[in-house]
Amino acid sequence: MATAVPESLAPAGDAPFSGGTNQAPAAEAALTCGVCLTDFDAMFRRPLLLPRCGHTFCRLCIKDLAARGDIICPSCRQKYENVEPDSLPVNFNIQCLASSSKIHTALQAEDSGSLCPEHRVRLSFWCSSCDAAACGECLFDHHPRNSHSVCRIQEVVTQVKERAERLSIASCEEVVIRLGYSVTRTLRDLSDIQEAAHLLQETTRIYRKAQSANTLSSITSVFESAKTVRDRVWALQDGIEEGNSVSIPDQVILSSRPAVLALSEGGGLAQVKVEKKGIHVYSLRPASTAYSVAIKLTVLMSCVKKESPMVFLDIKAGERRLGRVYITLVGKMKRSQQFQALCLGTLGPCYRGTRFDGMSEKGQPGEYLRGGDYQGKGGLGGEALMDNLEWGREWSQPKTAGQVCGVGGEEQRKFGSLFAVCLRDNPDDVFKCPFGNVTEGLEVLQVACRHEPFNVVHVGDCGLLIPLS
Template structure:
């Protein structure tokens, strides 16, 4: 429906513009005049310019006219009335008035492009300098759309390359920071060994110092980047890998922090926490979120029962839907609330076709909270679909805002029943939810963590 409406507006807008200069018709200088034989309409100024050369040739169909007097041509009053009325779509008049897009020779808009000469032209220039078939011409808007498409393609390709480089950089940064931390620990350990060596007075104590010195030497050798893997294994066998691992966190505008991990499926950005977490390196949150797919964003939920981790659930969302955008915001926590540490509040139609698990009450009201964070959430009508395993659907109708953030995940198909607004699908981890649905007691099942994924 939206596409059809946009097409109708575009067609109507085009009909209210002169086909030669692409200026907007009006009731004064640019009155829409009809060429009587062919019926095509152009503005008074353009018709006068054509008539000044003697013979008039219709730019649309090449129909020829002799001794045309523009003042005697009929006015297209339907077009004039529409052009003079208020319309809910933008026009190009201000564009031509505020930008250097007028032909310096004829004083009308450069609305065409000659591909042969690679230059812009007005309607007059087409006849005088770029005649067909010797010249390949088109409207400037066609060139703009073509360039726009190429720009979007290049941008998408660049984004994919940037995300891969970003993942490699995060891995490298974590490794270098780990080495930096290890070097600092070794400096402290070396100083301690030196103090003990100076204080040693008998064979057992000096032997102990010697063993400590050998361990420190092994750890120093392990900092050699070219032998990282073998040295890391050796250190693990010695039990000397630093207990504290370095952390890269995403920093939001309000100071909240989200852990950043590079895993097999991509860069994982975990739900934001209060600004009290220690970290080694911080990145701007919007740098990472700019790499998230707009059409099919991916999120994850870590499902646990008490302290026992049941598995991770990956969900691909319908990026154009508001419910999907709200779900992603609640996985990230960038609107102040998060699904992290929220319970799954129940199972509906247990053991039957269409079984689904319910969750999303970030307000902790036992499934009676979870107020919507966004307006205009989808419900019913064209959004409704038969129940299918893995579907993620909103809960609560259009008028039930207090349940707008609740969601349901279908565990079994039921083509005979319907979900009113599916906005995503589980791509991996549905088995973890099936295990969760059988856990007793069920109230212990919760989302221990969540976030968004930037695929590599």
């Protein structure tokens, strides 16, 4: 059974794995943290990339450096001021290689000790008819191929590995759905508690008014108020009788008072709402916002599909809301990681409140909209938050409607956070580095382009989407 190898793990050719004996120690060194000399993993020692210098160290060591003040790279002494460790991008190539290396080493160790007790030969085959491992000698003695189903044992390992991966992905998706339902129920319960407390105060006030009312008009007013309160009480009871079934309306928040927020390690708070398309994590605000329940932002981020994260932009013209745009990003690209950070504000700057600064090729094939200047310099700002952003070469693609592309090239760091959204196809022209696609709401941007005056069109809010399906 052939198994596809992910591109990030596939060797470019035979050369890196042939010949020299010094390559293995070098590869092993690349998979360990240079500070604590411990192997990277996908949990506590995730490889975090320092974006300006490109060096990688484990999460625990980066946190230890940050606890002493500004992060200073142990390799080159590059200084990172006011940077939260968990806001640094993960070096997914190193993480995948580290995980793959551990699995391969474990399999080698297991195979070397798995000898046939009868023939003292390595068990290289698996007989599914007998549900047992076999060596080459066993195939002749006990597992004839004309009547038994036999395959190489590595194929069984591959099959089990694929099943385990599918189960883990399915479990993650189920957890995200349950998380959405839990947030929904929490919001409803909080709203009911506050509504019940308010109704208790209302009933006390109405009772006192009924005792003191002496005229027909006053007692009629009290009676109408009592009926209204009674209807609201019955509404609470109906909610209890509905049981545990959860439906997700356009917006689940039933009251403006209760709030579920995501708490970043830097103390910022992001509002969490469960809407039709899933869990929406809005951009971070200062910690002065009042809230009822807080979830760690890192917990929500662990539910994001790393290969294709989704973000959203709420587009406004002045105070008028034009609509919402959903964008699916190419997770492996640094421009995508930077765009996601700017939608959430995890690295400090945020796209919230930024204006769209212009259009190019208006009315022509390849027409696109420009934005992303978080520095407010009319399209002449928007400095990159990460180094070595993709540009040109293998990243270039023909212009298609919905593409989201970077603007600042390799030598234009001051424009590195700007972006363009293509509104019309033009197969005769290219974007240098498309890193995402508008999956819903392209018509909102097309309406925004026609708005007069155009200079009031901006991003009202933005954030991250965790789909529930």
